[in-house]
Amino acid sequence: MMSLNGSSLVKNSVTGVSRTQSQSLRLPVRRPVVVSMLNNNNNRPERNVSVSVDSAVKEVNAPVAAEVDESDGKKPSASVGGGVEDVYGEDSATEDQFITPWFVSVASGYSLLRDPHHNKGLAFTEKERDAHYLRGLLPPVVVNHDLQVKKMMHNIRQYQIPLQRYQAMMDLQERNERLFYKLLIENVEELLPIVYTPTVGEACQKYGSIFKNPQGLFISLRDKGKILEILKNWPQKKIQVIVVTDGERILGLGDLGCQGMGIPVGKLSLYTALGGIRPSACLPITIDVGTNNEKMLNDEFYIGLRQRRASGQEYAELMNEFMTAVKQNYGEKVLIQFEDFANHNAFDLLEKYRTTHLVFNDDIQGTASVVLAGLISALKLVGGSLADHRFLFLGAGEAGTGIAELIALEISKQTNAPLEETRKKVWLVDSKGLIVRSRLDSLQHFKKPWAHDHEPVDKFVDAIKTIKPTVLIGSSGAGQTFTKEVVETMSSLNEKPIILALSNPTSQSECTAEQAYTWSDGRAIFASGSPFDPVEYNGKVHVSGQANNAYIFPGFGLGLIISGAIRVHDDMLLAASEALAEQVTQEHFDKGLIYPPFTNIRKISAHIAAKVAGKAYELGLASRLPQPENLVAYAESCMYSPKYRSYR
Numbered sequence: 001m002m003s004l005n006g007s008s009l010v011k012n013s014v015t016g017v018s019r020t021q022s023q024s025l026r027l028p029v030r031r032p033v034v035v036s037m038l039n040n041n042n043n044r045p046e047r048n049v050s051v052s053v054d055s056a057v058k059e060v061n062a063p064v065a066a067e068v069d070e071s072d073g074k075k076p077s078a079s080v081g082g083g084v085e086d087v088y089g090e091d092s093a094t095e096d097q098f099i100t101p102w103f104v105s106v107a108s109g110y111s112l113l114r115d116p117h118h119n120k121g122l123a124f125t126e127k128e129r130d131a132h133y134l135r136g137l138l139p140p141v142v143v144n145h146d147l148q149v150k151k152m153m154h155n156i157r158q159y160q161i162p163l164q165r166y167q168a169m170m171d172l173q174e175r176n177e178r179l180f181y182k183l184l185i186e187n188v189e190e191l192l193p194i195v196y197t198p199t200v201g202e203a204c205q206k207y208g209s210i211f212k213n214p215q216g217l218f219i220s221l222r223d224k225g226k227i228l229e230i231l232k233n234w235p236q237k238k239i240q241v242i243v244v245t246d247g248e249r250i251l252g253l254g255d256l257g258c259q260g261m262g263i264p265v266g267k268l269s270l271y272t273a274l275g276g277i278r279p280s281a282c283l284p285i286t287i288d289v290g291t292n293n294e295k296m297l298n299d300e301f302y303i304g305l306r307q308r309r310a311s312g313q314e315y316a317e318l319m320n321e322f323m324t325a326v327k328q329n330y331g332e333k334v335l336i337q338f339e340d341f342a343n344h345n346a347f348d349l350l351e352k353y354r355t356t357h358l359v360f361n362d363d364i365q366g367t368a369s370v371v372l373a374g375l376i377s378a379l380k381l382v383g384g385s386l387a388d389h390r391f392l393f394l395g396a397g398e399a400g401t402g403i404a405e406l407i408a409l410e411i412s413k414q415t416n417a418p419l420e421e422t423r424k425k426v427w428l429v430d431s432k433g434l435i436v437r438s439r440l441d442s443l444q445h446f447k448k449p450w451a452h453d454h455e456p457v458d459k460f461v462d463a464i465k466t467i468k469p470t471v472l473i474g475s476s477g478a479g480q481t482f483t484k485e486v487v488e489t490m491s492s493l494n495e496k497p498i499i500l501a502l503s504n505p506t507s508q509s510e511c512t513a514e515q516a517y518t519w520s521d522g523r524a525i526f527a528s529g530s531p532f533d534p535v536e537y538n539g540k541v542h543v544s545g546q547a548n549n550a551y552i553f554p555g556f557g558l559g560l561i562i563s564g565a566i567r568v569h570d571d572m573l574l575a576a577s578e579a580l581a582e583q584v585t586q587e588h589f590d591k592g593l594i595y596p597p598f599t600n601i602r603k604i605s606a607h608i609a610a611k612v613a614g615k616a617y618e619l620g621l622a623s624r625l626p627q628p629e630n631l632v633a634y635a636e637s638c639m640y641s642p643k644y645r646s647y648r
């Protein structure tokens with residue numbers, strides 16, 4: 001008997017299941033499946049694509065699965081999936097469009113071991129080894145998931161160089177996804193600096209030379225007119241979150257072109273580990289429009305288009321085709337997170353698509369929310385309300401003006417003062433000095449609201465002396481700009497100066513934790529974008545927090561998904577800030593922390609998700625009805641667990 005792709009069927013004596021048996025989407029659960037697609041109608045060669053069982057088949061106890069459960073004729077229910085019912089885009093395709101005929105077959109043996117979504121390595125049980133043609137393909141020992149984690153951590157710790165640890169983690173993600181996530185979830189404090197900042201920055205810089213297996217989708221200028229087709233090449237069909245970059249402002253490292261892919265990949269692994277979004281629902285994308293980085297253009301191992309960046313209409317058209325294709329392929333409720341775009345595109349993209357798509361700019365909005373949370377909790381240490389403080393930023397780009405606006409919005413809500421008034425409590429410095437009214441005409445549009453009445457001030461330290469801020473925020477991407485004089489000046493003005501050095505990676509941090517505590521004589525309340533080890537100063541150990549949007553975006557995204565939100569609203573950002581600030585306990589304050597440790601991040605994310613979802617319902621932006629009674633419990637119940645599934 002021949003299957004649809006021409007291979008013969010072999011019946012397994014234990015399971016009674018044929019190896020390549022074609023089945024409907026209502027497969028029995030917990031069986032690894034391979035979805036094959038035949039593109040005969042556009043004369044492409046046939047191929048088999050391994051996909052996660054999660055995307056095609058109902059998972060027991062997973063609320064997200066409700067949506068694919070249509071084949072029994074039941075009315076499809078709204079679910080975590082965001083109500084995207086037309087899984088393969090067949091219903092929404094017009095008659096003259098090509099569609100993809102899918103069928104599902106069972107993965108086994110050698111290919112099962114090489115399918116990261118289903119591979120368990122040595123943890124395959126004896127029964128599974130019999131049932132799935134694994135005998136002889138594995139050594140005799142059977143180990144459990146916990147022992148695999150222990151061994152993997154042991155292996156990773158053998159590497160002294162962070163980039164080698166990064167590579168070991170990426171290899172694991174490509175080999176055994178559930179082990180990767182269990183490892184990351186259980187060792188989050190230790191592994192976050194590896195899969196995320198600072199190491200991911202170095203990985204992006206060297207992405208070409210360390211490149212092995214491609215991760216995510218690469219869409220380049222050459223793909224103009226074919227973006228929808230490219231999205232269909234991705235094996236998973238039920239995508240809930242896309243993180244997309246064009247690589248022009250990777251952390252504080254600048255234009256890394258196509259090699260920025262490390263960022264969407266890293267961010268999405270946090271969506272899963274920290275926020276519980278299923279890996280199969282996450283899609284990292286890099287839009288390659290070229291690079292203006294000479295080093296990349298001259299690097300023989302560079303993986304992207306070897307040309308200068310497209311801009312203007314050419315850029316806008318490609319982005320528009322992308323945004324349209326995403327909505328067409330994944331529906332209204334797929335979350336598109338813009339990440340590490342340069343500010344000359346980031347603000348415009350957010351403005352253009354915020355009313356038509358579910359979009360979120362992590363650098364503008366996520367950063368704002370995490371910093372506001374830190375400030376709300378810092379008030380417990382320094383006293384007063386937000387309105388009693390003065391804020392000075394070094395850096396007036398996405399992060400700086402995004403944070404500034406959310407602070408002003410929160411003060412406006414608290415005091416009923418108009419936004420134009422509350423903005424006056426916030427001052428920003430860019431590469432040309434203090435932003436003041438006399439500079440208005442030459443300022444980029446996102447800086448204009450911050451052009452207050454003041455004489456020009458060139459030097460940052462002079463701006464501190466004249467503005468007398470209580471809070472200093474670094475968002476410049478320029479390392480070592482909070483000099484000894486800067487920190488000492490802040491400390492002479494404030495008993496407890498709040499100093500946030502947000503720039504990433506560590507090399508770009510405005511100052512180190514050690515410098516902040518030493519130069520402030522141990523009085524600074526300090527947090528940084530990339531982590532620093534605890535510092536001992538004058539016999540006291542100071543633990544600095546990590547002011548990083550990683551606290552916000554995973555829970556924020558989960559909140560949008562569980563409520564079926566259709567748009568992002570600023571009030572959701574405020575709700576996320578409050579939820580995060582509420583998670584800081586007296587024990588944390590006693591250590592000088594203004595953020596909770598990452599160890600409890602899943603619990604924190606569930607609280608953020610619940611507050612964000614609650615706000616979506618309140619604002620009438622939620623489409624998943626009725627509203628669950630206990631949103632925290634519901635958020636927790638929706639979270640992906642990396643536990644191995646049992647295969648019959």
Ligand SMILES: NC(=O)C1=CN([C@@H]2O[C@H](COP(=O)(O)OP(=O)(O)OC[C@H]3O[C@@H](n4cnc5c(N)ncnc54)[C@H](OP(=O)(O)O)[C@@H]3O)[C@@H](O)[C@H]2O)C=CC1
Pocket residue numbers: 249250251252253342343362363367370394395396397398399400429430431432474475476477478481502503504505508528529530547548549550
């Ligand atoms: N911790 C976190 O969660 C996050 C951290 N970040 C970090 O923040 C940094 C900035 O990101 P983003 O706002 O998107 O970048 P942008 O490029 O949008 O903005 C950078 C700003 O800094 C100014 N600037 C640069 N160098 C100097 C300098 N030497 N002195 C004074 N001002 C300077 C620029 O001035 P001009 O406008 O005149 O060019 C610009 O206003 C990056 O390092 C990024 O990694 C970003 C997001 C989140």
Ligand SMILES: CC(=O)C(=O)O
Pocket residue numbers: 197250251252340362363503504529548549550
């Ligand atoms: C953290 C982050 O998003 C950035 O540095 O760009």
Ligand SMILES: [Mg+2]
Pocket residue numbers: 251339340362363
């Ligand atoms: Mg970013």
